[in-house]
Amino acid sequence: MRILLVEDEPMFRKGLAKMIGGLGTGWEVCGEAENGEEAEQLVEQLRPDLIITDIRMPLMDGLELLKRVKASHPDVAVIVITGYQDFQYAQSALRSGALDLLVKPCSKQDICLVLDKAEAVVAEKLEQRRREQREQSRRKENALRELFLRLPCRPDVAAALEREIAGSKLILLRIADYFPVHKQYLKKDMPLLQFAVLNIIGELAEVYGTSGDLLIIETGRFALFAQHMDSRHEQLLRTAIAESVLSFLGLRVESQEAVTVSTLNQLPDLYEELFGVRSSGEKEGGASSPEGAREGLPLPDGTASRIRQQMISAQLTSLIRNGETEGVKSCLEQLTGEVCGSRRDEWKMEALSLAFALHETARRHLEAEYEPRSVTARIGLLHECGGLPELREWLAEETGRFLAALSEWQQKYGGSSIAAAVRYMEEHYAEQLTLTDVALQAHLSSAYFSHLFKKETGRSFVTFLIELRMEKAKQLLANTGLNVTEVAGSVGYDLPNYFAKLFKQFSGLTPKEYRKRHQM
Known part of the structure; x- marks a missing residue:
């Protein structure tokens, strides 16, 4: 779980970050800010x-930050640090939604207590969101x-779906x-095969830039509601699905040309017309119906698995x-244990679900190529697993492949990216630099850049930037006739008093004292 530290005293902030990092809890300081304005970004x-x-x-105090965060991100927990003299003022923070207060000076025990409290609250909110998402x-x-099947549907639910689905393109597919x-x-293999087909369709839809709802209507029959898809991409997608499923699973997929949905009343007519079935399940016009389509075979819970x-x-x-x-390795070990600890009749479905999750993560975040052949070819190996030892071996290969992709990605974005970021900071230190601005220069996410920057330099981004500015300020004070206000502006600070405060913290002298001692 991730913490953002907001404190205008760099030494206190740095000490607090170090203390949290050394506690060995599940908390990680993901970013630091020196005022509420920077923290809000x-x-x-x-x-x-x-x-x-x-x-x-300065600029924005903690109480104002609390109010704004609670208005825009109510699930983010906030703990307010206060001094004894501000205790009454801090009571308003509790009324505004602060989870707890920390009174300076903070001991390790104080930090542990509030973090334990925060962890319980955050975990409960996360689980609640997951339950709500699954149920929705x-x-x-x-x-x-x-x-689709002409079964009773609640009018309020249908009305909500009408607004959401109207205008999308419907592609119906079947095995x-x-x-x-x-x-x-x-x-007995049909649920596993259906789940594999469902994931292939979903991943290919994403590859071809299509978002929307995907579901199994009945055994062997699928519906994809596609958003923002032109006829060219539709044809490419349908062809890719048919070729992938045939090549990797040996199953032939038939699909119908997309139809724009203007009203939900179209769905059963389209379904029955395009698949040649009546609502009773009888065949029409000699069209084939896959075995088991209406035999009451259990459908894999595609929604739950995909969530x-x-x-x-x-x-x-x-x-x-x-x-x-x-942490990634520990997470994979835990997930492997959960799969192997599930019911025997769920082993393969759970294992395949994990494999697809790893493949998706590697493609999205580790710059791995989309390789449907690689994933789906291994489904055959999973199908052959006869017991727990074989299943564990299959999972070990999947997690090992993911860790190899992670290692390659980390090697690609290592010290060279941070060196480039430091050069950029040295050239633009006088500008209003943010962590995100510099992370973009390094082609990294803000959070990973923050972690990697600290690992490579030994300092947080904010501390490094302040030190860089203070060194430049020392040069200006010693070698130019610029006044303190002009020096502050030259190194990126609009508030001279704030600059003077930081300068004294880092040098032990006020700007005027430093100039008096060092100016030639």
């Missing part, structure tokens, strides 16, 4: 779980399935035959962005 960029902020700061997705998928002669699939994949991907992405390689 970082909240948007870093999306921390917790903000620890001083209450007295299930309701939506069930409602769409009911509409022509689950038991081709060149494969030895059994009826779980998204959560796994988000968890791994967070660890990667924070540079927590050991």
Whole structure:
């Protein structure tokens, strides 16, 4: 979990960050800011779980930051640091939604107590969001399935779907035959195969720039509601799906040309017309219907599995962005244990879900190539796993492949990127530099750049920038006749008093005292 520290005293902030890093908890300082104004920008960029902020700061104090954060990001927890003299003022922070208060000076025990409290609150909110997301997705998928099959659907749910689906393009797909002669699939394999097909369709849709809802209507029949897709990309997508599923699973996929959905009332007519079935499930016009399509075979919970994949991907992405390689390894070990600890009849589905999550994360965040052949070819190996030892070996290969991609990515963006960032800072230190600005120059995410910068330089981005500016200020004070206000402006500070305060903290002298001692 991620913390943003907001404190205008660099030494106190640095000490607090070091203390938190040494506690061995699940908390990681993802960013630092010297005032509320800078922190408000970082909240948007870093999306921390917790903000620890001083209450007295220039430009924007901690109370104002708290109010703004709670208005825009109510789930972010905020802990306010205060002195004894500000305690009454800090009470208003609690009324404004602060989780707790820290009174200076803060001991390690004080920090541990508030972090434990914050962890419990953040974990509960995260789990609540996950439950709500799963339930919302299930309701939506069930409602769409009911509409396709002419089953009763709640009017309020249908009205909400109408607004969301109207204008999208509907592509209907089906598996022509689950038991081709060149494969030895059994009826029990159908849920796993359907889940594999569902993921192939979903990933190819994303590769071709299509967003939208995807669901299994019945056994062997799928619906994709595509947004922002022209006819050329539609044809390419349909062709890619058919070729991929045939090549890698040996299954033939048939699809119909996309139809723009203007009203939900179209869905059952389109379904029955395009697939040649009646609502009773009878065949029409001799069109084939895949075995088991209406036999009550259990459908894989595609929604739940895909949401779980998204959560796994988000968890791994967070660890990667924070540079927590050991955390990634621990997470993969835990996920492997969860798969192997599931019911025997769920092993393969859970394993495949994890494999797709790893593949998606590597493609999105580790610059891995989209390789459907690589993923789907291994489905055959998973299918052959007869027991837990073989399953563990299969999972070890999947996680090992992911860790290799992570290692390659980290080597690509290592010290050379930070060296380039430092050069950029040295050339632009007088400008209003933000961590995001410099991270873009290094072609890294803000969070990962922050972690890597500290690892390479031994200092946080904010501390390094202040030190750089102070060294430039020393040169100007010793070698020019610029007054303090002009020196402050020349090194990036609009407020001379704030500049003078920082200068004394870093040099032990006021700007005038320094000039008197060092000017030639």
